[in-house]
Amino acid sequence: MEPNTASRLRERSRNKLKDYLTMAPALGVTHLMAFTLTDIAPSMRIIRLSSGPTLSFRVERYSLMKDILATSRRARSIGMEYLSPPLLVLASFPAPSPTTPPHLTLLMKSFQSLFPPLSPQTIALSSARRVVLVSYNPERGTVDMRHYIITVKAYGVSKRVQRVLLHGGGGGAQRASAGVLDLGNEKDIADFVLRKRGEPGPGADGYESAASSTESVAGDDGDAVDLADDYVGRNNKKGARRAVRLDEVGPRMELRLVKITEGVPGKEGSVIYHEFVKKTKKEVTQLKEAHAAKEKLRKERREEQERNVARKKAKADGNEDEEMSDGEEEEYEDDAGWDEDEEISEGEEEGEAASAAESSEDEHEPPPPRKKAKLRSKR
8 A cells, every 4th residue: 555554653552443533534544444353254444534434344365475475486575666556456346337236336436545546648657566456256256455566577588698687787786686697517608598408498409499588588479568658677768678577465365345334433324235134125224214313313412512612611701701800890999099189298298208218228228237246355
């Protein structure tokens, strides 16, 4: 799913699924894939945020990336391929029609929404580095998921010529990773390039023909394409003829759709589809009515809670206004003791000012220091 994943998310053991469901929409997350290990088999849920639906799968069989890379002859490490989204290929899904089961159409659209849409007219060829294959098996009723890396090789060049070119050019790191060719037992470079070591070739003279060497590497002409634009790799220029190959890197999963429900976990609605439980139209109608009544009750409780919060907030604001008004009244009462109409003569004003100054000086004047008693000793 790279690069559109939270690969650096640090989860804690006390985090619950509800925490991710709450924070995901604020962070711009559109889907959530949750894996659960049960006694029967591992299960996977694809949750479409923030209003659903939720698809529940049972993982019938799976292989991890490390298992695929360990058994592959051409093991590939994680590199620059994960900086661009993969190409999604949907195979063996029935075309949407009135006779197509509705859950298959919803399943196909759910897998399409997992990956960003790509336009063939505007996409850069160099950004197409990976392929995700989602194939529907109508006989088993399962969905197979595969993950490949696109590899482009020179067309019409044998493996031994490629080894010579690989060791003869490129950077130092590439040479070190490829090793050194051992030509000590060969009399001529043609013995290594054209002839199979230890056995005669398909020709009468013991040498490989151009056709046999080409088929051993690139296969038939159906694997060869003319590059429409420059691609990553050596000499992969526009118009060059190259052989395209897909190398599987994993993971590999076989999924069985069990249930599709409306909403998200914790706020689930009616069941759209169930693999093992079938209900009549009357039971489906009753379930829809029950879910509608439950949703109505939940909405009423939410509105009531919002009204209670607003009422308590308004009451708290009213109490603050009353306290502020009480404080203003007290200040007004203190100021009311002063009579503005009372006349004061100049002598009284001077006397009051002098007495106030003396009192302030008396208050701020420090007390005189105590004199130390001097003791005179008699000689």
